Amino acid sequence: MDQNIVFQLNGERAEYSGSATARLLDVLRDDFALTGVKCGCKEGECGACSVLLDGKLVNSCMVAMGRIAGASIVTIEGYSKTARFAALSAAYAAVSAVQCGYCIPGMILASEAILAKNPHPSEEEIRDGISGNLCRCTGYNAIVTAIQSAAKEGNGLW
Amino acid sequence: MKEISKSVIKKDHQPKIDGSALYVGDYPQEGMLHGRIVRSPYARARVVEIKPYALPEGYFTVDHRDVPGINEVHIVKDDTPVYAEEIVEYIGDPVLMVVGPDEQEVLRIASEIEVVYEQLPAVLNVRDSETAFFDYNFGKGDPDTAFAEADKVYEEEFETGYQEQAYLEPQGMIATFADSKLSIHGSLQCPYYVHGAIAKALGLTPDRVRVVQDVTGGGFGGKEAYPSILACQVAVAAYRAGGKPVRVIFDRREDMEFTSKRHPSLSTYRVAVKDGRVTAMDIDVIFNAGGYTTLSAVVLQRGIIASPGVYKVENIRVRGRAMKTNTVPTGAYRGFGAPQTFFAVEMMMNHIARDLGEEPLAFKQRHLVKQGDPTSTGGIYHFPVPLPEMIAEVEQMSGYSQKRTEYNAAKPGRYRRGVGIALWFHGAGFTGSGERDHIKAVTRLHKSADGRVEILASQSDIGQGIKTTLCKIVANELNLPLDHVTYNNPDTDRVPDSGPTVASRSLMTVGELLRRAAIRLRSEWKDAEDQTVEERFVEPDFVIPFYIEKFQGDAYPTYAWAVSAVEVEVDTLTGVNKVLGAWASFDVGTPIDYNIVVGQMEGGLLQGLGYASMEQMAADQTGRIRNNSFSDYIIPTSVDVPVLQVKMHVEEYPLGPYGAKGAGELPLVGMPAAYMAAMEQALHQSIQHIPFSAEDALFGTAHE
Numbered sequence: 001m002d003q004n005i006v007f008q009l010n011g012e013r014a015e016y017s018g019s020a021t022a023r024l025l026d027v028l029r030d031d032f033a034l035t036g037v038k039c040g041c042k043e044g045e046c047g048a049c050s051v052l053l054d055g056k057l058v059n060s061c062m063v064a065m066g067r068i069a070g071a072s073i074v075t076i077e078g079y080s081k082t083a084r085f086a087a088l089s090a091a092y093a094a095v096s097a098v099q100c101g102y103c104i105p106g107m108i109l110a111s112e113a114i115l116a117k118n119p120h121p122s123e124e125e126i127r128d129g130i131s132g133n134l135c136r137c138t139g140y141n142a143i144v145t146a147i148q149s150a151a152k153e154g155n156g157l158w
Numbered sequence: 159m160k161e162i163s164k165s166v167i168k169k170d171h172q173p174k175i176d177g178s179a180l181y182v183g184d185y186p187q188e189g190m191l192h193g194r195i196v197r198s199p200y201a202r203a204r205v206v207e208i209k210p211y212a213l214p215e216g217y218f219t220v221d222h223r224d225v226p227g228i229n230e231v232h233i234v235k236d237d238t239p240v241y242a243e244e245i246v247e248y249i250g251d252p253v254l255m256v257v258g259p260d261e262q263e264v265l266r267i268a269s270e271i272e273v274v275y276e277q278l279p280a281v282l283n284v285r286d287s288e289t290a291f292f293d294y295n296f297g298k299g300d301p302d303t304a305f306a307e308a309d310k311v312y313e314e315e316f317e318t319g320y321q322e323q324a325y326l327e328p329q330g331m332i333a334t335f336a337d338s339k340l341s342i343h344g345s346l347q348c349p350y351y352v353h354g355a356i357a358k359a360l361g362l363t364p365d366r367v368r369v370v371q372d373v374t375g376g377g378f379g380g381k382e383a384y385p386s387i388l389a390c391q392v393a394v395a396a397y398r399a400g401g402k403p404v405r406v407i408f409d410r411r412e413d414m415e416f417t418s419k420r421h422p423s424l425s426t427y428r429v430a431v432k433d434g435r436v437t438a439m440d441i442d443v444i445f446n447a448g449g450y451t452t453l454s455a456v457v458l459q460r461g462i463i464a465s466p467g468v469y470k471v472e473n474i475r476v477r478g479r480a481m482k483t484n485t486v487p488t489g490a491y492r493g494f495g496a497p498q499t500f501f502a503v504e505m506m507m508n509h510i511a512r513d514l515g516e517e518p519l520a521f522k523q524r525h526l527v528k529q530g531d532p533t534s535t536g537g538i539y540h541f542p543v544p545l546p547e548m549i550a551e552v553e554q555m556s557g558y559s560q561k562r563t564e565y566n567a568a569k570p571g572r573y574r575r576g577v578g579i580a581l582w583f584h585g586a587g588f589t590g591s592g593e594r595d596h597i598k599a600v601t602r603l604h605k606s607a608d609g610r611v612e613i614l615a616s617q618s619d620i621g622q623g624i625k626t627t628l629c630k631i632v633a634n635e636l637n638l639p640l641d642h643v644t645y646n647n648p649d650t651d652r653v654p655d656s657g658p659t660v661a662s663r664s665l666m667t668v669g670e671l672l673r674r675a676a677i678r679l680r681s682e683w684k685d686a687e688d689q690t691v692e693e694r695f696v697e698p699d700f701v702i703p704f705y706i707e708k709f710q711g712d713a714y715p716t717y718a719w720a721v722s723a724v725e726v727e728v729d730t731l732t733g734v735n736k737v738l739g740a741w742a743s744f745d746v747g748t749p750i751d752y753n754i755v756v757g758q759m760e761g762g763l764l765q766g767l768g769y770a771s772m773e774q775m776a777a778d779q780t781g782r783i784r785n786n787s788f789s790d791y792i793i794p795t796s797v798d799v800p801v802l803q804v805k806m807h808v809e810e811y812p813l814g815p816y817g818a819k820g821a822g823e824l825p826l827v828g829m830p831a832a833y834m835a836a837m838e839q840a841l842h843q844s845i846q847h848i849p850f851s852a853e854d855a856l857f858g859t860a861h862e
Contacts, residue, residue, distance in 0.1 A: 029184075030187070033186065034177075035177070035180070035181075035183075035184035036176070036177020036178065037177075038181070038326070038327070038375075039183065040326050040327070040328075040410065040788075041409075041410040041787065041788050042409060042410065043410070043787055043788065043789060045787065045788035045789055046326060046410075046788050048326055075177070076176065076177035077176075077177055080175075080176040080177060085176075089171075089172075089175050089176070092171070092175060093167045093168070093171050093175075094167075095753055096165060096167075096168055096171075096623070096751070096753035096754050096757055097757075098168060098170070098171050098174050098175055099376075099621035099622065099623070099757060099761065100174075100325065100326065100327065100374065100375045100376040100377075100620060100621030101170070101174030101175070101179055101373065101375065101621065102181065102325075102326035102327040102375030102376060103326050104174055104175050105175075105177040108175060123800070124800075126796075127796040127797045127800060128796075128797060130796045131795045131796050131797045132795075133796075134326065134788065134793060134795065135326070135796075136323075136324050136325055136326055136376050136378070136761070136765070136793060137376055137621045137757070137761045138757055138760060138761045139757075139760030139761040139762075139763060139764040139799075139802055140760075140764070140795075140796040141760050141802055142753070142756075142757055142760070143796070144796065
């Protein structure tokens, strides 16, 4: 049975009519055309579909639509309009941390989740914070360095 | 650092980081049809009948009878059918595709369609196979006499397992047949491979096939040949779809279970030692090719050419076979056959050194090849071999020898440490005469009247940064700002065939052609005019022609070199090990962009560590791959190897652009050997196989 679900999507009111058991990932990609949310496994293992749910990092493939009534969802499309994104993007660019790019929207939102919790994380905290986001290209060093440098350069943003 | 090595912001940084880059799965699906492949559930069987199924309106199926051209996928030998005919050769062999407008409905139909099979005996274990797809023999010197005169002869067997590329973006294609032309775009490394394959399968002239590479979420070899297979299957469906696009995007399980992966191997080394020196190697290499040949011939060639390692051995006998089994066809994966043999030869050298009472590094150093020495195939190492300097660099970074001594003297407790080192090369570019005889690369530069220049070539940026590095080369020669030089994802309607994006060749070979083209454009430059220049591959003069029938000559014009040390700590109660650090020196010539190259080195290194340990993929007794998800096939995360340090050693290659040579594959190749050498020291046991699991470690220590 279809349900009407109202939530905040990238800062704006959004409405979804459909099954409450639909995956947030599919709805974001198919109904809202937010294809920056990548699908890597649909099993909650790779983190490519990471979004922020009320500020917390979640795998959108593991979230049912029924869960998000009244919640706030931020995807890369919304986040990329922020000053924090600009700081992260510059830091990722400076060390060429983007290779194939498929993990990157999720990785950026994981970076945000780390810095929102602790504006000056240790390397260990950063590695722990992105450990649910698989990257097959980089070996992770460049991403860790980028987050460290965003924390430093973006002083005050978080 | 050379000016050209200084890093820039990558050309594709912005669209990838803000999520606007369109990968093949991201295109709006309105008006598209969805396809789902129905695959064999048996490792070997006769297809008796596809039972009639009442399809809803708008839905249809295609199978081998619908292939308008020849039902073969053009790869090397064209034995892979687009859709299976009478016999299926592995679990997953495609029999038909269901196509229709609603994806869920397509999935339902695909699960309900009944195919009747008559099961046939299958060969699942490579040791049971009697069918050699390829059987190569070569050698030099007089191994028989060397073995007869040896002080001691060592013989050991080494095994390596599957490795899945695990690119984050699964395979996918979208094809349309309209106005007598088949257009397809998708996730792929080699637009012209796909182009040639479709032309043959659909019986179309080349001008009626168009292939465009989409932004591609990683390849690592997995998108070298496999996309040709998938593209033909989707193209056949599109041919019947009345002009509508047909879309097939794999989910992770389908991708992991049924696409190509690294060949499992079984290598036997017999080594003769006289007066403390290796005098001969007799090497037998077996690769498990799976059900069809795909790329096995060339993977095997590279593997066996590298099989004596970086050592000067006067007498060599090598046999290499790619055996048919009724399992998923194996193919290209970063390193292309060399990781298997380098694991074996490096471990073999360690074991001989241990028996002789010598430290492995010292023993290896006494055997290193140097400039001017002959290669395994009677070619020559034409350029300096910087291994001694690189060993010193890795010593300094890792403290290898000091740790080695310390851990040798340590008392065995619950936690044990070990450190290991490995040395290796990677032949730069295609094996043998591939560039000269088969690829014949062509590149163009097009200058518009406004002075902007577009690169026309068929290299795919799959994350390795080729879009950026090629543009840097051209901008540098033309003295243009980087944003005045562009390189779009290749479109076979617009770009010449500069060859595939494989074999660590793109930057070295195509980059040099573009550098020369840019020099010519500079000399012919006319303001406000539209100009095009073209450059074609010419084999360098110094190369000794390679003859594949005899495995004689220069298999590669030059080599990239590597030294790596790995330090581990093993908990002998659980068998679990931690990598405390991985240090490496890599020589890929001049880095055309320092950050890009270091990113390649670090990423490849970590893939190599995963290959040796956590990346386990096995088949059950029916031949089905069990590890088909990221829950069961574990790849390294950010916490697995926190200390991973890379140094670039630069030995310039005079025929590469600004001294650059092949880079992409090198860092993976020898990492398992360095890792397992460390594990051997920690565990005081010999390791003969990878992946090496916690259970394996426990099994060894349980007997103490």
